[in-house]
Amino acid sequence: MSPRRIPGLARPAAVSFTFEGEALAAPAGEPLATALACAGHAALRASPAAGTPRGAFCFMGSCQECLVLVDGVPRQACLVPVRAGMAVWRVAL
């Protein structure tokens, strides 16, 4: 498990999902933005105007920086719980 998950806490069993086709695992129900950050994926998209890298910033559904495609639908990764088999892609510019 990622060194960023605080040890000694009871967590749900890990489930598998993919990001850009890469197989990842995270506790079921963990917010997707958190799961991706723990897997080392801080950068989630490029800003629409200048194309600079962006990642989750507020982790509470306010800033909209964490937009990704979850099973083809644009979603805020910080508000989507990880589910087994979820396919996550970056939003194409």
Added chain:
Amino acid sequence: MRRCDLIVLGAGPAGAEAALAASGAGLDVVLVEEAAAAGGQVWRAPAAASPPGLDPFPAEAEARAGAALRARLAASPVESWFGARAWSVIRPAEGGFRLDAAGPEGPLACAAPRLVAATGAVERVIPFPGWTLPGVIGLAAATVLLKAQGVLPGQRVVVAGCGPLLAAVAAKILAAGGEVVAVVDRAAPAEWLAASRALASRPRLLARGLGWALRIAGRRVPVHFAHAVRAAEGDEALRRLRIAPLDASGGFAPGGAERVLEADALCIGDGLVPGAEIPRLLRARLRFDRALGGWVPELDAEGRTSLPGLFAVGDGAGLRGQAPAVHAGRIAGLAAAQEAGRLDAAAFAAATAPERAALAGLAPFAAAMAGLMALRPGAVRDIAPETVICRCEDVTRGMLDAAFDEGAREVNQVKHFTRCGMGPCQGRSCGDVAAEIIAARLGGAREAAGFWTGRPPLRPVPLADLLGEFDYADIPIPAPAPL
């Protein structure tokens, strides 16, 4: 459509207490909350899908108070709509209020003669070059990761900004076994000393603050007082920060020595800004009050705005913090019940007297904390021209100044010139700083720069959530700004 006596929007300490007080006095109350549980940011519940073991700090007073509040709500007749994203609040022709939300199972709507807005505050970050890099997150975001998800913000973390949350976040990271590279505080030690007099009025909080400070000192974490982050650097994500000393105005001291800190995470927050979204949207009268965090609705002692039936409470109505929010919430809930004829004047006076007394006792502490988090004019003055102010649309400080030079004199004009604040976050992150920049060009008064006109939708809501079916072309991805 659900009809009720009172709609409460926001289930933080203020909103939840307003709902409970009104319901206790006999009103039929619908409580609408975006998160999956009540508690707001301070009393945030552990992630909904997680077992109770996930909060690493369950013994803390906040965790216990949050759990107690959630239990009281569950046992009350209040109808709570959790996971409901309010996107529209209107005053229909027949009177009262109508709220529309995207709920977890589809669209929701309710109507009532009265509404309490308790939408909380948003974090302010004073922008610097590189603050858009992945790995830079808000201080409030760090508390969400630590308390609700049991996750460290990074492996080498810098905590920066101002206010009591700095020490709280740094101490929590240390307690969880993480590494804090440094704490960077805009306030000078003298400012903390002055504030500690007011802190002494709440000894339990003072003791907790001292505990945080000792934990930080015990680990020999460097604390850089009167310093701020000047730049963040990295390619795809944060790698290092440059910090520099501040002068008395809050700007960077001329010729001050820079330090470089290697870090993979920066948790930063420069205070809070009242949301005040509903009063703004419905055109209630607002006033600018720097001590309360910015634009706030004009309120009477019971939380009534200038619009009949509309109340505003909690940090969204002016920064006072969680403890005063509880009492202000109860007063507004009881006032709504009295207006609806459920309480006579004597019962209302008796029920609210202890709440008013508690509010008065908490006022000095609340003012001291808000003072530590207030926007310092020098901080905005020193934002470099290439710095992105509006993250959504990549609008820089230089572009805002250029708009002013071309004749934009007020923030709504600036928005049309530059697209600043037009992105999907709807200006929540950048509005305060953008207005401060324009106000400085106008001679300093924020009243002259104005505020962004409130417009629905309150939150971007995927059409799928409203309609059930959608077309790919309808998905609200922001269009790139014209160059």
